[in-house]
Amino acid sequence: MTAIRTSNLTKRYEGVTVVDNVSLSVKENTVYGLLGPNGAGKSTLLNILLGLVQPSGGEATVHGFDTRTESLSVRERVGALPDRFDVFPRLTGKRHLEYVIDVRGDESEPSSHLERVGLGDAADDVAENYSRGMQQRLALAMALVGEPEVLIFDEPFSGLDPDGARMLRKIISEEADRGATILVSSHLLDHVERVSTHVGVLSEGRLIDEGTPDELRSRLDSPHRYELRVSSNAGAVHDRLRSIANISRIDVSGNELTIAATEPIEAELVFKTVEDDDIRIDSFTPIQPPMEELFNAYVGDNS
Numbered sequence: 160m161t162a163i164r165t166s167n168l169t170k171r172y173e174g175v176t177v178v179d180n181v182s183l184s185v186k187e188n189t190v191y192g193l194l195g196p197n198g199a200g201k202s203t204l205l206n207i208l209l210g211l212v213q214p215s216g217g218e219a220t221v222h223g224f225d226t227r228t229e230s231l232s233v234r235e236r237v238g239a240l241p242d243r244f245d246v247f248p249r250l251t252g253k254r255h256l257e258y259v260i261d262v263r264g265d266e267s268e269p270s271s272h273l274e275r276v277g278l279g280d281a282a283d284d285v286a287e288n289y290s291r292g293m294q295q296r297l298a299l300a301m302a303l304v305g306e307p308e309v310l311i312f313d314e315p316f317s318g319l320d321p322d323g324a325r326m327l328r329k330i331i332s333e334e335a336d337r338g339a340t341i342l343v344s345s346h347l348l349d350h351v352e353r354v355s356t357h358v359g360v361l362s363e364g365r366l367i368d369e370g371t372p373d374e375l376r377s378r379l380d381s382p383h384r385y386e387l388r389v390s391s392n393a394g395a396v397h398d399r400l401r402s403i404a405n406i407s408r409i410d411v412s413g414n415e416l417t418i419a420a421t422e423p424i425e426a427e428l429v430f431k432t433v434e435d436d437d438i439r440i441d442s443f444t445p446i447q448p449p450m451e452e453l454f455n456a457y458v459g460d461n462s
């Protein structure tokens with residue numbers, strides 16, 4: 160079943176189209192990563208889903224409820240981390256959680272949520288003393304109260320340190336395991352790629368591609384990548400590899416070469432071409448092309 164659907168969704172601000180005819184669907188219990196550079200329209204799209212922004216045209220539904228006319232039903236089902244959120248400066252982290260637990264009619268303990276996001280020790284501090292990253296963690300904890308069916312996180316990785324990013328990836332995977340549907344936007348491709356089952360690429364308000372991370376990768380001109388480590392003389396190895404058809408690019412760094420190819424390359428062929436009395440291959444390993452490259456191929460290197 161579809162958890163989130165938009166159909167020809169459009170948003171214009173003073174004649175400028177910032178979300179342009181976007182039709183996407185997010186299946187229940189998937190993690191959908193919405194990728195796009197700054198200004199692509201990600202926040203506007205998510206804010207429409209959250210009922211915070213009215214679309215200029217088209218339709219958006221969450222679990223079948225129209226975000227424009229049935230926003231209450233949508234809100235009951237969604238845990239949100241919007242792009243801009245405010246904390247109450249004078250209230251403690253614990254008080255924030257008590258408030259949301261009360262509104263949601265939930266019976267969980269505030270401390271369990273705070274500990275989950277790494278704020279257990281700061282539960283009794285007021286939020287104005289929290290760093291930006293801690294406020295982000297607090298907002299995340301609040302979004303998770305009541306085990307919402309749908310989670311919508313806008314740029315949740317920004318402001319988090321590597322530990323925080325790891326914590327968030329773990330939470331996303333735990334929430335997916337319990338059956339939640341998660342829509343997460345980011346311009347940090349690495350994070351999105353690691354948590355998403357599906358990815359949509361948004362550029363200048365348009366959804367320009369969709370698929371699994373693997374499907375999107377396979378659309379690159381040279382989707383096959385290998386890492387080759389040699390004992391010595393990488394320069395000579397580079398020249399020998401150029402004789403192999405289908406190799407489109409070779410990057411050399413020390414004794415390590417990264418090979419891009421339009422078709423799969425047999426290890427045997429590489430060994431035969433490269434090795435002699437002076438040069439030995441230490442390893443030849445297939446690797447994944449970075450999502451970054453795919454993204455740049457679509458929208459230019461402006462993330």
Ligand SMILES: Nc1ncnc2c1ncn2[C@@H]1O[C@H](COP(=O)(O)OP(=O)(O)OP(=O)(O)O)[C@@H](O)[C@H]1O
Pocket residue numbers: 172177195196197198199200201202203204242346
């Ligand atoms: N309230 C508004 N009034 C006028 N223009 C707006 C408004 N909100 C957003 N925009 C414009 O819409 C475009 C898309 O903005 P949006 O914040 O949705 O993009 P984004 O992909 O989330 O980018 P970022 O990662 O920078 O937040 C931008 O050009 C922005 O200036």
